[in-house]
Amino acid sequence: MPELPGKQVYLTRASSFLCSEVERARKLIETACKGYKIKKVSTVEDKLVYTGGITHHEFAKELEGRTITGCERKGKNFWITLTGSGRLPMAHFGMTGMIQFKGQEPTWYRRRPKESTDVWPPKFHKFVMHLEPQKGSVSDEARELAFADPRRFGRLRLVPSPVEDHPPISALGFDPILSYPSxxxxxxxxxxxxxxxxxxxxxxxxxxxxxxxxxxxxxxxxxxxxxxxxxxxxxxxxxxxxxxxxxxxxxxxxxxxxxxxxxxxxxxxxxxxxxxxxxxxxxxxxxxxxxxxxxxxxxxxxxxxxxxxxxxxxxxxxxxxxxxxxxxxxxxxxxxxxxxxxxxxxxxxxxxxxxxxxxxxxxxxxxxxxxxxxxxxx
CATH class of the missing domain: 1.10.8.50 (Helicase, Ruva Protein; domain 3)
Incomplete structure (x- = not known):
């Protein structure tokens, strides 16, 4: 698989995520996935990470067959926008959450010796989206996107649209980048x-x-x-x-x-x-x-x-x-x-x-x- 759009950088892990780190993930997903159809979602049961009263099976079922139109963020939460009338997938990285495309470095990750990006799906993954290119998608090659979380402080949920009207987004204050007050x-x-x-x-x-x-x-x-x-x-x-x-x-x-x-x-x-x-x-x-x-x-x-x-x-x-x-x-x-x-x-x-x-x-x-x-x- 060729290099995904955007510079691949190695990041140090700070003590907790901030909006710039989540913004990087948002940009990566939007740049690499826009126009792709979610052909299949492989999930792993985790009753801590999947929240809001959903199971990992429900999470997968609601996404399959829909096309990615973009990715948005507020604070430390980001969500993928999709075609269709169903709910939208939202993620929070917690302490150690990360996204990774097959064959690429994860987002918030510094590889130690003997570790490899050749291992797929990545260790501690919670889901893998199998993405199929469509007419108008950003690439004509199939891609796979994973969410992994070693310490399980991250969260995955399904939120109705518009997400700004529903928790957790409705409970957030101003975003320093997106909606700064006078x-x-x-x-x-x-x-x-x-x-x-x-x-x-x-x-x-x-x-x-x-x-x-x-x-x-x-x-x-x-x-x-x-x-x-x-x-x-x-x-x-x-x-x-x-x-x-x-x-x-x-x-x-x-x-x-x-x-x-x-x-x-x-x-x-x-x-x-x-x-x-x-x-x-x-x-x-x-x-x-x-x-x-x-x-x-x-x-x-x-x-x-x-x-x-x-x-x-x-x-x-x-x-x-x-x-x-x-x-x-x-x-x-x-x-x-x-x-x-x-x-x-x-x-x-x-x-x-x-x-x-x-x-x-x-x-x-x-x-x-x-x-x-x-x-x-x-």
Whole structure:
């Protein structure tokens, strides 16, 4: 099978999907499958992944014989549009979900040694669509599309059209790429909340598609502490937050969610080793224990640390906010004066330095320099 349309890139796995990663999958499906007829759907029983009261047999039966007209997305959910009056297939990747075409690399996947794309159907697959070209389809060759999910946190469902009128899409907030509110609308929505700013922007009913690391990136670029209560934000901070909630996902979409092309001054490029001295070829995992990538590929070449505006190394502190491990650059992301929120201690912290207590709405752990050697004690 020839290369599918679009550049095939290898992606690092971040801690959770964001709209840019799902947007990449959406584009791939639309580009490679539009005009194809679903000849057959082979499914595997999984009562966790198939949700909404459907069985895997019902999922297959409702799709077979219909033609793909496109693929759409909101937040972290995407759905394939089809001819006919039946329901539409919708997917959510969860932590480890992925799509894969036969003979091609999966979407969110970095192949380890001895693994091969020649194995088909892929391990942990939930369905395989057998696609038949039609007059007007994007190619005249048969194709096979699989959805796989090793850890089974992904979801597959059938949703009536228009999907925007039905859960889960009807319950989502604005999409930073597709339906961004004005500053005044954003401010009104934000100030209705009474939680930490990170907790709010990760709430899918507020902003659909913002995952853990991208929330940290937004707040770092906006120079806002993730544990700051939204009611304590200044007018300038609200304006900068409004700007960055759009700018960060837009940049990720622009580079096709290829993390090796993220800007060198993004916190993303420096957060993964948590200050531990280790070789550049070391494997890096996120807080969920999932493989993210090789350290030497995540960090920019010829740079040893995330630099502050004055050129000195930034200090990255790891705390827990809204139930998630959060990276904070302490010199630039400060809590407002007078805000005193008691921290907790995260069990099993992998911080490169001794934990220290600080002001956050939960755990404060692993203060470290963003240098590779992390030699200075905190």
């Amino acid at each position: 500053l005044e609308e954003f401010k009104t929505l934000l100030l209705k909340k009474k939680a930490t700013v990170k907790g709010v922007i990760m709430d899918q009913s507020f902003s659909a598609g913002v995952g853990n690391w991208v929330a940290d990136e937004i707040l770092y670029q906006a120079r806002i502490h993730p544990a700051c209560p939204v009611q304590e934000l200044t007018e300038d901070q609200i304006g900068e937050l409004h700007k960055q909630i759009r700018a960060v996902p837009e940049k990720a979409v622009e580079v096709n969610a290829d993390s090796m092309r993220f800007p060198e001054d993004w916190l993303f490029r420096w957060r993964w080793d948590k200050g531990k001295k280790q070789p550049g070829g070391a494997k890096v995992k996120n807080e969920d224990g999932e493989f993210v990538g090789m350290l030497e590929q995540l960090k920019p070449k010829d740079k040893d640390f995330l630099a502050l505006p004055n050129g000195k190394p930034a200090t990255i502190e790891f705390i827990e906010v809204a139930g998630r491990t959060s990276a904070v650059v302490t010199e630039l992301q400060k809590m407002p004066a007078g805000v005193d929120i008691k921290p907790k201690v995260t069990k099993g912290s992998k911080g490169g330095k001794k934990s220290r207590r600080g002001k956050a709405d939960s755990d404060s752990v692993g203060r470290c320099q963003a240098r590779q050697d992390c030699s200075q004690k905190g």
